Amino acid sequence: MGTQKITLAKGLNMGLRKAMEDDPKVLLMGEDVGKLGGVFRITDGLQKDFGEDRVIDSPLAESGIVGTAIGMALRGYRPVVEIQFDGFVYPAYDQIVCQVAKMHYRSKGRYKIPMVIRIPFGGGIGAVEHHSESPEAQFAHTPGLKVVACSNPIDGYWMIQQAIASDDPVIFLEPKRQYHADKAELDETATPEPLFSSRVVRQGSDVTVLAYGPTVKTALSAAEAAAGEGKSLEVIDLRTLSPLDMAPVLESVRRTGRAVITHEAHVNLGMGSEVAARITEECFYSLEAPVLRVGGFDTPYPASRIEEDYLPDLDRVLDAVDRSLEF
């Protein structure tokens, strides 16, 4: 098996295929995941190869998709459901936070819900309302759920398989604007990093920049631009939002003394708030500046003609870096 260059969409598709080959109990379910291959084509070709009983085109009902998947998990299956767009997850919110998240606890471990809820998240694709949301904090705030976000094709391939193998329910966030953007070299024989771990993706010494999902690329671009001005940014891809893997973050911030976190979600009570609090608790004496957050504004996601102004971009990240360095 050689290496090949793949997109995130392809990585996820290959990862799902591998998981289905490895375990006959893995099922895919969602709106349009069968013949169409999903609106983003992530499940392309899987129904053809695994049949309608394993790649299930569902009625147009999100609560129904998640709720019936719970029942299938209780019967011993490992359902992977696709929520077509982030803003469509809310009809299933009760099933996710009241049922999926709590069943293991409620049953003292007798029920296992090894279920993955895939959600294409974030903006930047010029979509209409409800198609560009970042609901991660709502799920990370729910005990019993685990929440991860992939940012690149290689992670997409490995993380989806690891999420499916996990005995806990996983909210799996996929940055939709990266689906077909960049290609990377996949080595299927490599050993992946653990699912619930963050990773330093660029080393630096002046400021630690934290990101996940779509903003990892933004952070890396900012680091590249900053390097031209003689500033050295360390970029960490958080990858897992619940649990948070803070060890590499704390190690980095103790070294740099400065941290900026960026995400597309609203700043108010977003992941950045939690990360900033934890850094403050753990690195208080190492900090040279307060932890700064660069995120979406506390507005509903705006009309797409102005979404570029809403989304944190390279300049806003660099501005925060400069403010941090000025303290």
Added chain:
Amino acid sequence: MPVTTAGFGPDLVEVFGPSQRDGGPDLIQLLTPEGERVHHPELDLDFSAEQLRGFYRDMVLTRRIDTEATALQRHGELGIWAQLLGQEAAQIGAGRALKKQDFVFPTYREHGVAYCKGVDPLNLLGLFRGVDHGAWDPNENNFGLYTIVIGAQALHATGYAMGIQRDGDVGTGDPDRDAAVIAHFGDGASSQGDVNEAFIFAASYNAPVVFFCQNNQWAISEPIERQSRIPLYQRALGFGFPGVRVDGNDVLATYAVTQAALQRAREGQGPTFVEAYTYRMGAHTTTDDPTRYRLNDDVEHWKLKDPIARLEVYLRRNGLVDDAFVDELKQEADELGHHLREGCKALPDPKPMDMFDHVYAEETEELRVQREGFASYLETFEGGHH
């Protein structure tokens, strides 16, 4: 000229008025409130004397579970209790129609079905006492944990049924293998999106599931008229599967109808909606006061339809039970009551540290740190608190 919609919908008085208090013309009944056996062309089962006495015993014991638990709540031993008084026939009829391999997805009121499935009723009390969220093992008796969010379990039942389909445990002809699922809920739940979505999924995939609605007329204080403009069982047709209305105070009819519906499911013929037309004689739970929202006249009317009394009349009239049987049963009920009273008080309180258990199958480092931190904190108190 004003537009009129007359003639386009059912007349509410016709559907819900006094003429329908007996369930309407489509009500399936095998035993009248007066204890007379009536016959039905398709569901005329032969019940053995033993079976009939069994139904009677089950209903008496189920009522005892309910009255003991209600008393325990009044004594402050339970925080709350969801009463089933008046719904014994609906639950025992449905519960006894189940086979070992059938799986139950209950609400929080299915004490009689739990009893039929072999769950120790003492285990039901823990949830209401606040010592756990349900202490029984769902996979031991194929009886799921109580679900409090209204109607959420209808989807779990449907998904589980889809799992049974995928396992090939439907329509094999092997009576010990073919399995079905039953989802219990009330008339209020019929308004929930999840229940309607469950109907759609079950119909679309032909899932082996029986939707068993105990229409007890009241969703706390909201009457059935606030949930539906048509008799509930008629909704099923709109989803593409059969709906039947059975006298929920008639254990024979409830048993016969549920058994037929479960058998359809096991054979691979898909879902059925069973509306057990009954009445909640008590409150929704021990916290509400039904005298605020309903007429005493209604309650008195339904008292005459008592499910236990009518079967007792039938049994006595036909010489199927005697005083000795009834005395023995009373003694059995007393023993059950004692078991619940003493057992409830003896249920151990959970330890504070128990709250950290089973949040995840694979515990997170974050939670481990919180657990240890709280343990250390508790250690600072004299004698320890955990």
